[in-house]
Structures are given as C-alpha cells and as structure tokens.
Amino acid sequence: MARVEMAELAHSYRPRPASDADYALKKMTFVWEDGGAYALLGPSGCGKSTLLNIISGLLRPSEGRVLFDGRDVTALSPAERNIAQVFQFPVVYDTMTVAENLGFPLRNRGVAEAEVRARVAEVGEMLELTPMLDRRAAGLTADQKQKISLGRGLVRSDVAAILFDEPLTVIDPHLKWLLRRKLKQVHERFRRTLIYVTHDQNEALTFADKVVVMHDGRVLQLGTPQELFERPEHRFVGYFIGSPGMNFLPCVATDGGLAIAGVETPLDPSLAARVNGSNGTLELGIRPEFIELHETPTPGSLAAQVERVEDLGNFRLVTARLASHELKIKLPEGQALPAGTAHLVLPPAWARLYRDGRLVG
Amino acid sequence: MDKTENNRAWLLVIPVLLVVAFSAIIPLMTVVNFSVQDIFGPGERVWVGTEWFEEVLADTRLHDALWRQFLFSGLVLLIEIPLGVMIALAMPREGWSVSLVLVVLALPLLIPWNVIGTIWIIFTRPDIGLMGNTINRLGLGFDHTASPLDAWVTLMLMEVWHWTPLVALLAYAGLKAIPDAYFQAAQIDGASRWAVFRYIQLPKMRGVLTIAILLRFMDSFLIYAEPFVLTGGGPGNATTFLSIYLVKIAVGQFDLGPAAAFSIIYFLIVLLFSWIFYQVLQNVGRGRA
Known part of the structure; x- marks a missing residue:
C-alpha cells in the first residue's frame, strides 16, 4: 500500500515535443492518497491510460518523477514497483488452471508453496471462483476471466496499488453490477489504493470515493462525486458529468450584477468584485436539475421558448431556447409544463460562474 | 428450423465434385487400378490381387x-x-x-x-x-x-x-x-x-x-x-x-x-x-x- 505521488510529471509519445499539443500528458503534480478508491474519468484519448501506465511503470514518463511513499520509482519496472494492473481485455494464461493463474504472481516471486495455496484459496473464495479452481482457464467466459485477472492483482498482499484500465468494457451489463460490487467489497476489506480508469461516469461515480476528471492531458478536478456534480471546477467537468451535462449561458458583468440575455440579475458583492473589470468570456453554468420552470413571469425570470419535451419515464427532459442558446431542463414528473413561453428561474445557490472555462464562484 | 427437401441443391455441388474428381479422385483411382492388376497394354490386364503389395512390403x-x-x-x-x-x-x-x-x-x-x-x-x-x-x-x-x-x-x-x-x-x-x-x-x-x-x-x-x-x-x-x-x-x-x-x-x-x-x-x-x-x-x- 502506498501513497502515489506524481511530481512535475509530463509525457509525450514524440521524441522531441515542441509545443503543448505534442504532450499526451501535460505537466502535472498530483497525489493519490494511500488506501483511496479513485476513479480516473475522461473521454477516450484524454491521456488516462497513459497516466495509468506511467503509474504502473509500463511506460516511462518523458519528464518528471513518480514517487511511492516518497520513494522515487520512476526508473523501476512494474514488478519492482510491486503494482497490480487489470486490463480492458481479460488476460489469462490459457494453459494453466484457474488456481495456477491466481498463484502465478506469487510463484514468480518465489513465495513458499503453502502460502501460495492459502492465498489462492482465500482470493478464490472472495471472488467466487472456488468451484472452478482446478479447471483450465481457457474455456471460461469473459467475466470469469476478468475475475481471474482481478484475482492475480489481489493475491499479493503487499501490492502498492491496484490499477484498473476500463476492466468492465467486455463484460455483460448485468454482470458489470456484480463485478463492480465485488470491487467495492474488495476495497472495503483490504483498503488498497485503487485507481480505476473509465470513460463511463456511472461506473466512476458508483465505484469511487474520489473522482479525478481528465481532459486533453490535464487533470481538471479531483473531488467526491457530489463535488463534481455541484461545483464543477471546469466547464468540461460540468459538461462531462451528469446526463445531460451542465447548461452554459454567456453573460456580461454589469455594475453589481450580471446580464443574461439582456436580463439583469444581482450578484453577490464579493463575487461581483472578482468578476467586474476582468476580461475573458463569462459563462453561467447551471445543471438541468436545478432550473425552475414557471408559467408566469416572476422577478428576475428569463423568458424562453419550449422547443421539445422528451418523456424519460421518471422525469421529463425539456429543451428550451433562450435567445440563441439551447437549455436542457429536467422536470420532475407531475409538474405542469407551460406550452410556448416558459419563465425560467436560475436559483443563485446552484448557478456557477465560469471565466474562460474555469470556475470563479 | 424447418428443413425442406430440394434435390436441385445437388446441382450446386457438381462443379466442386468435377474439379475434385479430375484433380484427385480419378488419378488416385488410376493408381489403385495399377496396384491390383498387371497391365500390359490397353485391354490386356491380369488381376493380381495383393501380389504387388506383398512384393513391395518385402523389399x-x-x-x-x-x-x-x-x-x-x-x-x-x-x-x-x-x-x-x-x-x-x-x-x-x-x-x-x-x-x-x-x-x-x-x-x-x-x-x-x-x-x-x-x-x-x-x-x-x-x-x-x-x-x-x-x-x-x-x-x-x-x-x-x-x-x-x-x-x-x-x-x-x-x-x-x-x-x-x-x-x-x-x-x-x-x-x-x-x-x-x-x-x-x-x-x-x-x-x-x-x-x-x-x-x-x-x-x-x-x-x-x-x-x-x-x-x-x-x-x-x-x-x-x-x-x-x-x-x-x-x-x-x-x-x-x-x-x-x-x-x-x-x-x-x-x-x-x-x-x-x-x-x-x-x-x-x-x-x-x-x-x-x-x-x-x-x-x-x-x-x-
């Protein structure tokens, strides 16, 4: 178990990176606390697998250092770092039995045979593999194979961290739940540092204590699922987390307030002071869940045209047009919906202000 | 699934049968022909049974x-x-x-x-x-x-x-x-x-x-x-x-x-x-x- 630290880390797949765009990972300093269950979330190609492979040691970063509990491991191999990693496609050693597969990492390290057996039995039981321990791994289903891959990570009691690279991609949906729950149980029992790469926000939010959102080679935010939902620190986080994502409305700073589509709203004085006089694009972000919809105008409300309504079972998704901007609103079931013009209220408690994509307040 | 009998399907197999016949079966059968008979010329042949086989196996x-x-x-x-x-x-x-x-x-x-x-x-x-x-x-x-x-x-x-x-x-x-x-x-x-x-x-x-x-x-x-x-x-x-x-x-x-x-x-x-x-x-x- 270890606290994993990345100091001034950057990576480029090109031999001589010239500009920022050449870097798959932009320079970052970041800490994964010991025993945490982290999800590394981001769209495909954002550098999350690169980051994972750098932590495990499969890839050597072009700049910066990786520290495990303060020890520099940048130059060490995955085996020397004592890390476990589970890959997108299940890797099993076909010619071995399930038990031999599970014991493989221990035998490679010269662990005593009695202990290997004990550990294999324990891990096999935890992952519900006991009935098939003596079977060959070749003929098993994808989810069983993935359990074996996971088991090879868990069988070593001293791993620094267990890394998952989209491990449930090839698993049937109904089995995904089971495996994800298993992972959570495993974490609660062993308290290993777990880092779980995924592009599926549901997976990230249900699995992890802390979610790290990456985009374009940068870590944008580290936070609990609630923090990511309520206070996205970056426009991208707001857009990427939530379904549908956050609405963004361009606005202009006025004396002591904000103008959205010509309607002025007062602003908290401290915030107003930070916004006023600065240049850069200002945007107001609000989640579809928090927009209030009224049939009659109220003070500070914005008139919008209702364009489309989709009934999604337990809520309705309203698409409304405010000037030239499209807004998504989640409407609880049973609430009346005005036809044509609706009056929107954006509660200040849930409205966030972004300047050039970054959260201001 | 229901199967329907249709003997015209055999027509589809004929080209392959012909090719295999000319490339493999007919030459092979010729060899079989020669192996169990003593052939002197067209129309002149004597059935010898396993004689050639016995001779060859004893060589x-x-x-x-x-x-x-x-x-x-x-x-x-x-x-x-x-x-x-x-x-x-x-x-x-x-x-x-x-x-x-x-x-x-x-x-x-x-x-x-x-x-x-x-x-x-x-x-x-x-x-x-x-x-x-x-x-x-x-x-x-x-x-x-x-x-x-x-x-x-x-x-x-x-x-x-x-x-x-x-x-x-x-x-x-x-x-x-x-x-x-x-x-x-x-x-x-x-x-x-x-x-x-x-x-x-x-x-x-x-x-x-x-x-x-x-x-x-x-x-x-x-x-x-x-x-x-x-x-x-x-x-x-x-x-x-x-x-x-x-x-x-x-x-x-x-x-x-x-x-x-x-x-x-x-x-x-x-x-x-x-x-x-x-x-x-x-x-x-x-x-x-």
Missing part, C-alpha cells in the same frame, strides 16, 4: 529408404521448428527493419526447388564452391559426392536454409497476433522471460506451429527435387528417399504395378502421420496430453 531396399525418410523428416522437424521459433522471437516487432528482415527471410522460399539443388551443388563443390573449398582448405575433407555423412550434412544444411524461413514466418505471424496486454500483464505479474515464452508465446503459437509441423512433415517426407538434383540419391543409396526410390521403380525399371502399390502405401503413411501429429497437437492445447 528391403524400400525398408531402408523408409527409415532414411523417417530420420530425415525427424531431423527436419527437430531442427527447423525450434530454430524457426527462435528466429521469430529474435525478429524486430516494428520499424523499418521488419520489412527488410521479412524480405531476406522469404528469399529462399522464392527459389525454384531444382535451382536450390543446383545452388548447393556449386556452393559445396570441393574445387570451386565457397563452402566446399573453404572446409577443405581448413583440412577437413569434405565431398558430398563421396562421403554419405557429407551428403547428409549438405542435404540438411540445404533443407534448413530453404525451409526454416517458412517456420519463422508462421511463428512470427503467431507472435504478432498476441495482444500487448498479455506482455504487460506478465510484466506486472513478475514473469521471467522464460515464463512469458512458456505460458504466453508458446500457447498462443500453437495454431501456427501445428500448421508449420504438418507442412514441414509432409513436405520433407515427400522431398524429391532437391536431393535428386544435389546427390541423385547417392553416394550409394545414402540419400535415396522414398520418392527417389519410387521414381526409380516407376520410371527407371518401369515396374508400374509395384510402383502403384508403393504409392498407395506412401500416401497412407503421410496421411497417418499427419493425422497423429494433428491429434497430438490439438490435445496438447487442451491439456490432455
């Missing part, structure tokens, strides 16, 4: 040729398969050198078989051949036309040079098809280089190696052109393999009956051993052997 020169043939094929498999796998493991995985290595490897496979024999005749000649002359200058007498051992050494060298690239190319294709995740997982599991080979590369190459072993066994068991050109079966009968002996009987002595009986036995041996190899290799993969 001690054929026995010698058969053991020679097994020795040759055995050596071919023992040398070429491990060597081909080693070459494949040492080949570059990416970069410009891949194409270069592939082209160089494939060169021997592109040369006509009788030309291969000629190349090696010249190469090993004691007077002007690069190899033959060099060895003789070192003081080791080397002449494949006089010494049976030298003839075998030359033949094996030629065979290994000619066909190991095929094994290497097949093995290389098998290796390239293994996803990177396997090697990464092995690295993380702390597997040694040998364990990676034993538990990942070798099992994943099983399919292509089965093909390689079958091809090399059949080809080497049926070898004709190269030893015919290089040694003509000599010195003495030292390199008279089954096919060379068969041609001697059929063309040299014009004993078509025994030659036909011999051909059928020859064919059955190849078929039997190919089947045994296939079964064994399949069972190895499933862990039953």
Whole structure:
C-alpha cells in the first residue's frame, strides 16, 4: 500500500515535443492518497491510460518523477514497483488452471508453496471462483476471466496499488453490477489504493470515493462525486458529468450584477468584485436539475421558448431556447409544463460562474 | 428450423465434385487400378490381387529408404521448428527493419526447388564452391559426392536454409497476433522471460506451429527435387528417399504395378502421420496430453 505521488510529471509519445499539443500528458503534480478508491474519468484519448501506465511503470514518463511513499520509482519496472494492473481485455494464461493463474504472481516471486495455496484459496473464495479452481482457464467466459485477472492483482498482499484500465468494457451489463460490487467489497476489506480508469461516469461515480476528471492531458478536478456534480471546477467537468451535462449561458458583468440575455440579475458583492473589470468570456453554468420552470413571469425570470419535451419515464427532459442558446431542463414528473413561453428561474445557490472555462464562484 | 427437401441443391455441388474428381479422385483411382492388376497394354490386364503389395512390403531396399525418410523428416522437424521459433522471437516487432528482415527471410522460399539443388551443388563443390573449398582448405575433407555423412550434412544444411524461413514466418505471424496486454500483464505479474515464452508465446503459437509441423512433415517426407538434383540419391543409396526410390521403380525399371502399390502405401503413411501429429497437437492445447 502506498501513497502515489506524481511530481512535475509530463509525457509525450514524440521524441522531441515542441509545443503543448505534442504532450499526451501535460505537466502535472498530483497525489493519490494511500488506501483511496479513485476513479480516473475522461473521454477516450484524454491521456488516462497513459497516466495509468506511467503509474504502473509500463511506460516511462518523458519528464518528471513518480514517487511511492516518497520513494522515487520512476526508473523501476512494474514488478519492482510491486503494482497490480487489470486490463480492458481479460488476460489469462490459457494453459494453466484457474488456481495456477491466481498463484502465478506469487510463484514468480518465489513465495513458499503453502502460502501460495492459502492465498489462492482465500482470493478464490472472495471472488467466487472456488468451484472452478482446478479447471483450465481457457474455456471460461469473459467475466470469469476478468475475475481471474482481478484475482492475480489481489493475491499479493503487499501490492502498492491496484490499477484498473476500463476492466468492465467486455463484460455483460448485468454482470458489470456484480463485478463492480465485488470491487467495492474488495476495497472495503483490504483498503488498497485503487485507481480505476473509465470513460463511463456511472461506473466512476458508483465505484469511487474520489473522482479525478481528465481532459486533453490535464487533470481538471479531483473531488467526491457530489463535488463534481455541484461545483464543477471546469466547464468540461460540468459538461462531462451528469446526463445531460451542465447548461452554459454567456453573460456580461454589469455594475453589481450580471446580464443574461439582456436580463439583469444581482450578484453577490464579493463575487461581483472578482468578476467586474476582468476580461475573458463569462459563462453561467447551471445543471438541468436545478432550473425552475414557471408559467408566469416572476422577478428576475428569463423568458424562453419550449422547443421539445422528451418523456424519460421518471422525469421529463425539456429543451428550451433562450435567445440563441439551447437549455436542457429536467422536470420532475407531475409538474405542469407551460406550452410556448416558459419563465425560467436560475436559483443563485446552484448557478456557477465560469471565466474562460474555469470556475470563479 | 424447418428443413425442406430440394434435390436441385445437388446441382450446386457438381462443379466442386468435377474439379475434385479430375484433380484427385480419378488419378488416385488410376493408381489403385495399377496396384491390383498387371497391365500390359490397353485391354490386356491380369488381376493380381495383393501380389504387388506383398512384393513391395518385402523389399528391403524400400525398408531402408523408409527409415532414411523417417530420420530425415525427424531431423527436419527437430531442427527447423525450434530454430524457426527462435528466429521469430529474435525478429524486430516494428520499424523499418521488419520489412527488410521479412524480405531476406522469404528469399529462399522464392527459389525454384531444382535451382536450390543446383545452388548447393556449386556452393559445396570441393574445387570451386565457397563452402566446399573453404572446409577443405581448413583440412577437413569434405565431398558430398563421396562421403554419405557429407551428403547428409549438405542435404540438411540445404533443407534448413530453404525451409526454416517458412517456420519463422508462421511463428512470427503467431507472435504478432498476441495482444500487448498479455506482455504487460506478465510484466506486472513478475514473469521471467522464460515464463512469458512458456505460458504466453508458446500457447498462443500453437495454431501456427501445428500448421508449420504438418507442412514441414509432409513436405520433407515427400522431398524429391532437391536431393535428386544435389546427390541423385547417392553416394550409394545414402540419400535415396522414398520418392527417389519410387521414381526409380516407376520410371527407371518401369515396374508400374509395384510402383502403384508403393504409392498407395506412401500416401497412407503421410496421411497417418499427419493425422497423429494433428491429434497430438490439438490435445496438447487442451491439456490432455
């Protein structure tokens, strides 16, 4: 178990990176606390697998250092770092039995045979593999194979961290739940540092204590699922987390307030002071869940045209047009919906202000 | 699902039947025809039953040729398969050198078989051949036309040079098809280089190696052109393999009956051993052997 630290880390797949765009990972300093269950979330190609492979040691970063509990491991191999990693496609050693597969990492390290057996039995039981321990791994289903891959990570009691690279991609949906729950149980029992790469926000939010959102080679935010939902620190986080994502409305700073589509709203004085006089694009972000919809105008409300309504079972998704901007609103079931013009209220408690994509307040 | 009977479906099979009939069945039946009859000319034939078979099976020169043939094929498999796998493991995985290595490897496979024999005749000649002359200058007498051992050494060298690239190319294709995740997982599991080979590369190459072993066994068991050109079966009968002996009987002595009986036995041996190899290799993969 270890606290994993990345100091001034950057990576480029090109031999001589010239500009920022050449870097798959932009320079970052970041800490994964010991025993945490982290999800590394981001769209495909954002550098999350690169980051994972750098932590495990499969890839050597072009700049910066990786520290495990303060020890520099940048130059060490995955085996020397004592890390476990589970890959997108299940890797099993076909010619071995399930038990031999599970014991493989221990035998490679010269662990005593009695202990290997004990550990294999324990891990096999935890992952519900006991009935098939003596079977060959070749003929098993994808989810069983993935359990074996996971088991090879868990069988070593001293791993620094267990890394998952989209491990449930090839698993049937109904089995995904089971495996994800298993992972959570495993974490609660062993308290290993777990880092779980995924592009599926549901997976990230249900699995992890802390979610790290990456985009374009940068870590944008580290936070609990609630923090990511309520206070996205970056426009991208707001857009990427939530379904549908956050609405963004361009606005202009006025004396002591904000103008959205010509309607002025007062602003908290401290915030107003930070916004006023600065240049850069200002945007107001609000989640579809928090927009209030009224049939009659109220003070500070914005008139919008209702364009489309989709009934999604337990809520309705309203698409409304405010000037030239499209807004998504989640409407609880049973609430009346005005036809044509609706009056929107954006509660200040849930409205966030972004300047050039970054959260201001 | 309901099946409907429609005999017109047979029409669709006719083209294949015709092709197979003319390319395989009819020539084979001709051989069967010759093996059980004594044929003097059109319309003149005598049924002899198993006489030719008995004659051929009792032929001690054929026995010698058969053991020679097994020795040759055995050596071919023992040398070429491990060597081909080693070459494949040492080949570059990416970069410009891949194409270069592939082209160089494939060169021997592109040369006509009788030309291969000629190349090696010249190469090993004691007077002007690069190899033959060099060895003789070192003081080791080397002449494949006089010494049976030298003839075998030359033949094996030629065979290994000619066909190991095929094994290497097949093995290389098998290796390239293994996803990177396997090697990464092995690295993380702390597997040694040998364990990676034993538990990942070798099992994943099983399919292509089965093909390689079958091809090399059949080809080497049926070898004709190269030893015919290089040694003509000599010195003495030292390199008279089954096919060379068969041609001697059929063309040299014009004993078509025994030659036909011999051909059928020859064919059955190849078929039997190919089947045994296939079964064994399949069972190895499933862990039953």
